Amino acid sequence: MQELEERIQAEGTVKVGDVLKVDAFLNHQCDVRLFDHMGAAWAEHFAGKTITKILTIEASGIGIACCAAHHFGDVPVVFAKKAQSINLDGDQYTTTVYSFTKQKEFPVIVSKKYLNPGDHVLLIDDFLANGKALRGLIELCEKAGATVEGIGIAVEKGFQGGGDKLREEGYDVDSLAIVESMDPETGTIEFRH
């Protein structure tokens, strides 16, 4: 998606440790017009599929998923929580995920009320790096008996391999920008096309 690539080139910075910082528009300050355009792009890609629910993971996937939902008939958006809470009651599907930016393991929890065997789920997230977050969401869907129809990602770091492994396994992964390489010394960012 050209608009997203241009924003990454203009406002993204490359940090050591394979970190791309795009918090000016994607995952701290949020450009909701861009999010709307991203939702439209996923709707075009997944047009042939019936989607009954969007599933994401807190925190950074939530805003993007909510904007995307407008383009899928305002389906419910469920976000997996990364901490237990007195506000979480009843039976839950749970697993654990290693967080790329926080560098520690988190529980990942969805109430059984909000993920069901009849659900046809689109997974949405801001970043795809090693694929840990998506593996957690896929596991929750498997536990619920829900069908993963596709995966919509804003920025995939292709050189980390998580996306290609999922594609090899047959998942329909639509990443709107795939970073093929990036260099913290020169600041250069190259995209896969």
Ligand SMILES: O=P(O)(O)OC[C@H]1O[C@H](OP(=O)(O)OP(=O)(O)O)[C@H](O)[C@@H]1O
């Ligand atoms: O493919 P992976 O290696 O799993 O990396 C991608 C995940 O990393 C980030 O989550 P993180 O927990 O780092 O931050 P967040 O709380 O801002 O979502 C991002 O939001 C994705 O969920």
Ligand SMILES: O=c1[nH]c(=O)c2nc[nH]c2[nH]1
């Ligand atoms: O802001 C971010 N930059 C990244 O490079 C990244 N990788 C996973 N999650 C990420 N979030």
